[in-house]
Every structure is written in structure tokens, then in C-alpha cells.
Amino acid sequence: MGTEKSLDLRKDIEDINEIPGIHELLNVISSSSNMRFVAVARVTKERWITGVSKDDIDFGLRPGDELDVGSTICNEIRQHHIPVIIEDVDSNAIFCNHHTPQQYGFKSYISYPIFLKDGSFFGTLCAIDPKPAKINNDRIKNMFKLYTDLISFHLEAIHKLNHANRKIKKQQEIAELRETFVAVLGHDLRNPIGTTRMCADMLLSAKIPDAAKKQAEIIKSTSYRMQSLIDNLLDFAKGNLGDGISLHLKSDNIELEKELHEVIAESKILNDNRLIETNINLSHDVDCDINRIAQLLSNLLTNALKHSESKEPVEVEISSENSEFSLAVINYGETILEKHQENLFKPYFKSKAKSNENGLGLGLYIASEIAKAHHGDLYVESNEGKTCFSFHMPLKSNIESAEAL
Template structure:
């Protein structure tokens, strides 16, 4: 705006130009270009009734005066006498919605030939430009305020999720320990069945909490954190432990495991276990209960590969491209269970290992395949 007002002064030969916010009760300077030491700076105010801009506001028409002394309408006007100018121009400014904003005005203590078609056209064009600028600034301000509020809400939400997940870990661990004690000490079938149910539920809750925490960390920029070490037999034992946990939850479900881990793998075995747990939970939930779930783990000179295969209905092609997105549920699923984070977290664990998690599905079987570099 200061550059635009400088052009106004150069073009009209006027000594002072300003953009003013004008209402029924206030006249406030927004921007100025002052060559005559008029003294107004942005933020300064004048008594609105002492200005001709007040009349522009009321009449919504531009006022142009070449020479106050020779102008019949303004030669005795109080404003030129009060502020000491002889030439004057003021045009109304409007927002894009039609609301009156203020004026673009210029003054000089000497008479100037400004009541011409060229200057009138120039001021109208400048008024349109200022109107466009006001609209753009307002939209940016609204967007920035909205973005700040959204970021604040998102930050609070993620902090709440992280704190909630952390505080739930201890009672879940206590619940599982108590269930283990009952399973070892009790001989009553009713107690044993319920203790087993409590224990299986604790595993399910733990998996949900881990997924929520990982999602929250990802939203807050941390991503999946890995603690890599070289594993061979310990990785195989981790896979067996996850399968055992799933069997606790669903003792009726048959799960087979075939291992060909002939090389060491540089990975975070606990994260691989979490990935497998999510895949097995998905296979149990959506696969056919009458068929077995097959787990295969193998290595070659370059890669570690983990496969989870189950039978059941084919996953529709339109769902395959969205399957690893957070909070996504298959279009054919009428009874959604869980948060829809399991496969998303599994794919993020694969990416953190510089690997990939893929899925294929046919009428015969659905297979999830993890492949990560050994080194």
C-alpha cells in the first residue's frame, strides 16, 4: 500500500495520500505517503465529522476539488480551513462483499488540476486493487486463525491419546499378571475359563494401545521408533510368542508356522512382533474360521520375508488400494471392529525398516507379505 500511495502522489502531484478506515464514528489511518509533513501515521485518528471522507461515507460518491478557494461547494467548508489544503480527492473503498470500508484520499496545500478523466480512472482502478488486497488479507487472516486453532486441537488430541495410552499400560499389565496367577493357582473350570478370557482380552487391549500410541507419535512427527539389533533365533522365538498370544485369544483357531531363518536380520524384533500381531488379528477377524492361518518366515542373502496367509472372502479390488490407510474399513464389512489402525501401523513398521508390506487377495486366499532388507 505505501508504494501505491507513492504512485498516487507522483501522478497527481499531491503532497499527502492516505488509505483511511471510515465508519459512522471513526476515521483511522491505515497507510500514508506524506511529502508535506501533514503528520498522520498509520493508526492515527481524526474526528470523523471534521473530514470530507465522512461525506463520502454518507453519500457513497467521490469528492474531487481542484481549488478550494474557487469551489462554490467547499470554499466555506470547515475541513479545508481546519487542515489547510486547497486541492482534495477522495474515492470510496468497498470490500468484495459490497461493504463500505473507507476511502482513498489525497490532499495538497496548493491547487492541483486533478478533476480529469485520467485521474478519475486511475483512482477507480486503485480502489479496485485495494479492495482486492483487503479481501485477500482477510482471507489469509481467517485461514491462519483457522489453521492455528486446528493445530492446537490436533496437538491436544495427540497429547491426550499418548498420555491415555501410557497410563493404561500399567493396569493392563496388572490385569494380565492377576490372570496368570489365577490360571496357575485355581483348579475350578469357571475360574480358569474367565481367567483365560481376561488374559486374552489384555493382549487385545495391549495391541490396541500400541497402535494408538504409534499413530499419535506419527501425527506428532516422531514416526515409528526402531531399536535395531541382529537377530536370528530370537526373531523366530518372537514370532512363536506372538502366535502363542493369538492362540490364547482364539484357542479354537489353527495357526501353522514354517520357519527358514538361515541368516541374521538387522531389525527391531519387537516391532516385527507387533506387525505380525496386527496381521494375525486381521486374519482371525476377516478370514474363514474353518481354515488354518499359515505363517511363514524365511531369509535369503538380501531379504527377510514374513507371510501371513488365510482363506476367506476375496478383498474387493477397490479396497486393496486403501487397506493400509488409518481408520479404513472394508466396504463389505457391516460390523466394523477396532479402530482400523492395525494394517496402517503394520505398513508404517515395514516402511521404518526400509521395506514394504504387500497384500494379494483371490477367491482362494489372502496373503500379506512383509519384505525388509536383512542389513
């Protein structure tokens, strides 16, 4: 407990020194009152600590230096909360024989209490001088009252700022732990999902009744959906943890086209053999992460199939020409409102009209991060019932690996 109190008091001293213009304030008090030592002190029942000082009499107190609290008049002010003003110790009936001026050798003294907003006593704004001074007047008293209120105001503002910063830091720590948990959980789920899909494949290759085969197909398609969700979740967690989306660039159009066709075939199977009209023309080499481009297409197709009329085809246009690789997915259905379009690539975004839909709301966000990692752009256009998501990137990248910002 003692250590905690020491740390709190040390922080109070730091807070005093963070007050804007505090040194200029002490200079003004000194020149206005002719008191050559002025200080803000943190005062408790056990301790008197210098917060900040202006010392033109070599009194020798710097921030953090202490006096025996029992030897100070500030300790008495802490108890009765009343300012003390002494123009000349020798002619003052109350303080002429007081131990404090005798111990510290001053003739004039003024000290005003500093209260925080909650009414608690914080310390004092005090000044001393080895010579008598004319300080018991309205001008000096109003000045000290004004400046103690000003110091209190700034201390309260600093306390609130520090509290807000601690709260933000705590929230950031919790968020990081949550993202770490999500990443670990997603990684651990991959193996059982892979096993589930393998078992479904074994059932489909075996001689089983049609009804059982139908169930196996459902299990397989569900496992693919779960795998897609987990991949998006892992990518999102990695991005929030600062790992970004890493790329393994490769120029192999044959493999790229094969992966893209597989994504389209899987999307058809998972969506009751929906019609997907495809046009792929890779006439120039594409330098990309093939798996990531396939993931981008998968996410765009998932979105298009979910939000289009089931009787309408989904169109896929992919080409590499004019120094650019482009990939577009077009669907027909409800037009996306312009006010929603700017939020589509944000994580977890769902329009209010679609708030009950399945999914995490990460697919388009991950697609946009993959686009950024390839130094490309992902766009959306939606009008008159036609929506097109298009990805464009330069054919040749000067970076062998990159991370999403």
C-alpha cells in the same frame, strides 16, 4: 477492549499492505490524476490511520501514522458515505473556508469510501496535492470507484484467508490436545490391564472348576486384545504428536525367532486355536527392532485371522536371505477390492462392507509405520480369494535408530 481494537486496527494495516500490487496501484492513481500524495486510510469514529501511501510532496505519512480524525474530510465521508472531489479549494464554495485544507495546505483533494462486502465502512482511498488539479471528471471518478472496489475485494479475500488460517490453527491445537489425551489415557490403562492379565494367570494356575478356568481364559485373551489396541493407539498418538515410532535395533536371530513364535502362539490362543501354518528360516542376521517386528507380525496376523475363513489356515512365511528380510502373512477369504487396497494403510480405514467390525482400524497403519521406520515396505496383494501382506526390508541398516516419517 481498547487493546483488542488497537490489535484489530494494526491487523487492518497489515492486511492493506498485503494487497497484491497495492503500491503499483497508488503509482497509477498518482500519475493518472497528477495528485502527488495518494493513500489508503483506515478510518474509524476515533482514528484515522495511514494504511499505505505514495508521498511525493513530503507530507510525512507512512503506514501506521495517524492524523486527528476530527481534522480530516475522511471523517465526514465516514458519516455520509459520499465521495468528495475538490479541484481547487480556493474556488470551491463549500471547502474554501474548511479547516482541513487550511490545516494541511492542499489545494486539490479527492477521497472515495471503501466498503467491505458486508456493507461496513472500512476507510478511504484519498489523494491530495498542494496545487489545483483537474480531477472532477468521469475518467478519474471511474478509476477511483474501480480501485476502491478492487481494494475491498482483496481485503475480503485476505480476511477470509486469515479466518481460515485461524480455524486451521485452532483445529490443529484441538487435534494435538486430543492426541495427547489419547496417549496419556493409553499409558494409564496399561497398568490395570497388566494386573488383569496377571490375575487371570493366577486363576489358571490354581485349582478351580473348569467353568471358572474357562472364564479366566476369556479374561486373559481379552486383556491381550486390549493391550494390542492400546499399543496401536499409543503408537498412532505418538506419530501424530511428532514423536514417531522409535527403534532399538538389535541383531539377535535367536531372540527374534523366539518372539515371532510367541506372537503366533498367542494369536492361536486368542482365536480358538486357529490353524496357523508357519515357516521361519532366518539364515542371515537381521538388524531390527525385535519388539516392533513382533508387533508388525501381530497386527498382520490379527487382520488375517479376522478376515479369513475360519476353516482355512493362515500362512506365515518369514526368511532372511539375498540381503533381505521378508515376512508374509497369507489368508484365504474374501478378495480385497483394488479400490480399497490403496487405503488399507491409512489410519481408521474400514471398508463400508466391514464398517461395523470391531477394532480401531489402526493395525495395518501401525504395521506400515513400523515398516517405514525400518526403511522397508509393506505390500498387499489380493486376488481369487487369496490375500497376502508382505513386509520387505534390507538386512543391514545404516541407521542405529530411526523414526517413522
